[in-house]
Amino acid sequence: MEFEPKIVSFLCNWCSYTGADLAGTSRMKYASNIRVVRVMCSGRVDPTFVLKSFREGADGVLICGCHPGDCHYHEGNYKCLRRYHFLKKYMAQMGLNPDRLKLAWISASEGKEFAQLADEMAETIKSLGPCKVKEEMEIFD
Amino acid sequence: MSQKPKIKMAVYWGAACGGCCVSVLDVHEKLLDVVAAADLVFWPIALDFKYKDVEAMDDDYIDLTLYNGAIRNSENEHIAKLLRKKTKILVAYGSCAHMGGIPGLGNFSDRKGIFDRAYQTSESTVNEEKTRPQTETKMPEGTLTLPEFYNDVKTLDQVVDVDYYLPGCPPQTERLVEVFMAIVTGAELPPKGSVVGALEKTLCDECEREKTDEKVIKEFKRPWEIEDDGKTCFLEQGVICMGPATRGGCGARCIKGNAPCRGCYGPPSTATDPGAKMMSAIATMIDSDDPEEIEKIIDQVVDPAGTFYRFSLPSSIIRKTIV
Numbered sequence: 001m002e003f004e005p006k007i008v009s010f011l012c013n014w015c016s017y018t019g020a021d022l023a024g025t026s027r028m029k030y031a032s033n034i035r036v037v038r039v040m041c042s043g044r045v046d047p048t049f050v051l052k053s054f055r056e057g058a059d060g061v062l063i064c065g066c067h068p069g070d071c072h073y074h075e076g077n078y079k080c081l082r083r084y085h086f087l088k089k090y091m092a093q094m095g096l097n098p099d100r101l102k103l104a105w106i107s108a109s110e111g112k113e114f115a116q117l118a119d120e121m122a123e124t125i126k127s128l129g130p131c132k133v134k135e136e137m138e139i140f141d
Numbered sequence: 142m143s144q145k146p147k148i149k150m151a152v153y154w155g156a157a158c159g160g161c162c163v164s165v166l167d168v169h170e171k172l173l174d175v176v177a178a179a180d181l182v183f184w185p186i187a188l189d190f191k192y193k194d195v196e197a198m199d200d201d202y203i204d205l206t207l208y209n210g211a212i213r214n215s216e217n218e219h220i221a222k223l224l225r226k227k228t229k230i231l232v233a234y235g236s237c238a239h240m241g242g243i244p245g246l247g248n249f250s251d252r253k254g255i256f257d258r259a260y261q262t263s264e265s266t267v268n269e270e271k272t273r274p275q276t277e278t279k280m281p282e283g284t285l286t287l288p289e290f291y292n293d294v295k296t297l298d299q300v301v302d303v304d305y306y307l308p309g310c311p312p313q314t315e316r317l318v319e320v321f322m323a324i325v326t327g328a329e330l331p332p333k334g335s336v337v338g339a340l341e342k343t344l345c346d347e348c349e350r351e352k353t354d355e356k357v358i359k360e361f362k363r364p365w366e367i368e369d370d371g372k373t374c375f376l377e378q379g380v381i382c383m384g385p386a387t388r389g390g391c392g393a394r395c396i397k398g399n400a401p402c403r404g405c406y407g408p409p410s411t412a413t414d415p416g417a418k419m420m421s422a423i424a425t426m427i428d429s430d431d432p433e434e435i436e437k438i439i440d441q442v443v444d445p446a447g448t449f450y451r452f453s454l455p456s457s458i459i460r461k462t463i464v
Contacts, residue, residue: 046417046418046421047414047416047417047418047420047421048412048413048414048417048418048421048458050417051414051417051458051459052413052458054458054459055458055459068430075430078430079424079425081430081432081435082424082425082427082429082435082439083420083421083424085424085432085435085436085439086420086423086424086439086442086445087420089439089440089442089445090416090420090445090446090449093249093444093445093446093447093462094446094459094462094463095462095463095464096459096463132463133459133463136461136463137458137459137460137461139295139299
């Protein structure tokens with residue numbers, strides 16, 4: 001059986017979730033590996049959420065927010081961008097391929113772009129194979 | 142005056158530097174109060190008791206055990222389990238037992254990596270036969286044994302049930318005396334699993350340095366790169382200080398000594414992962430919206446994992462590197 005990755009996606013309420021919604025209402029098809037969690041802002045995505053997703057078995061994490069300059073809360077997406085760079089560096093140190101984490105800007109009108117992004121992300125994670133964090137972190141007696 | 146029965150107390154070290162045991166001695170003249178209220182029945186650093194003496198004790202014979210040190214090898218684990226059986230109140234004493242501490246940084250590697258470095262590739266080592274420590278070695282006189290070195294470091298509560306956590310590297314002696322006195326006098330104890338001898342709020346809350354609401358920096362600096370005025374918040378001067386992701390209660394001793402916090406008290410109860418909280422907190426301070434510039438600024442933090450998880454790697458979400 002082909003490996004079907006689990007990709008946890010955090011989408012901001014104002015742009016990206018609406019964009020994903022547009023993809024749905026326009027009946028576009030995209031990879032079903034994406035599991036969406038709606039957050040109010042990409043700035044709400046605490047690095048803990050990302051690490052916890054991997055720890056609980058996610059193979060990839062996707063964060064989507066409003067385009068730079070468009071954040072509903074003015075600068076939440078910039079904060080997310082900075083955290084994202086920190087996380088990437090940290091992940092590389094921990095032996096976790098940084099490509100498993102992706103940040104992208106999706107506006108409310110970009111349903112097609114979201115569907116494309118979801119497909120691309122699923123392809124990337126498929127080529128990386130299953131993420132081993134969950135089994136590696138188990139504590140054996 | 143009726144004599145209150147003395148409590149029985151044990152102090153043990155697992156994978157530790159010995160500093161926690163010394164911090165118990167740091168009670169100075171209060172040691173007399175301690176000895177007046179407690180019989181020390183097991184304390185390898187100071188008293189000559191053997192493991193078999195502990196094995197001979199009845200279950201729950203010891204009232205209070207301060208276990209310091211992480212679980213690095215099978216001996217640490219064996220004694221942790223033994224003491225758990227013999228003890229009513231088991232306290233994870235100090236950062237190593239609480240979160241893995243400095244020995245926990247061993248989780249950036251594994252057994253093979255550590256053995257290869259220590260017994261092969263280190264500059265002062267000559268080991269042509271590629272000898273490694275063995276748990277059993279047969280000699281003409283009999284079999285020699287060594288504890289098994291584990292693949293990763295664990296915290297105390299990852300191998301046994303722990304009643305309380307007393308954080309710090311080492312814990313503040315005053316806090317130990319408070320906790321000890323609470324147990325001796327039979328005061329009402331906090332719920333099981335509590336972190337005692339520390340605050341619920343972060344270190345920033347008790348830090349006396351001057352802070353502004355708008356923390357913005359363009360550059361991260363090492364402590365020697367700044368001329369510290371002794372008053373301004375370290376983070377505002379660009380120096381990484383673990384204050385925002387660390388429990389208060391230590392009395393900000395490092396800060397008062399003009400050194401930034403390194404996080405030995407661990408995260409406050411509202412934060413599960415100190416490193417993730419720290420990344421979250423200091424990322425907001427970076428004064429740039431340009432991806433390339435942000436990357437450049439973040440590159441100045443040479444070792445984020447080692448800096449943010451200096452004392453807490455084995456207890457964090459990603460508790461070791463994936464080799």
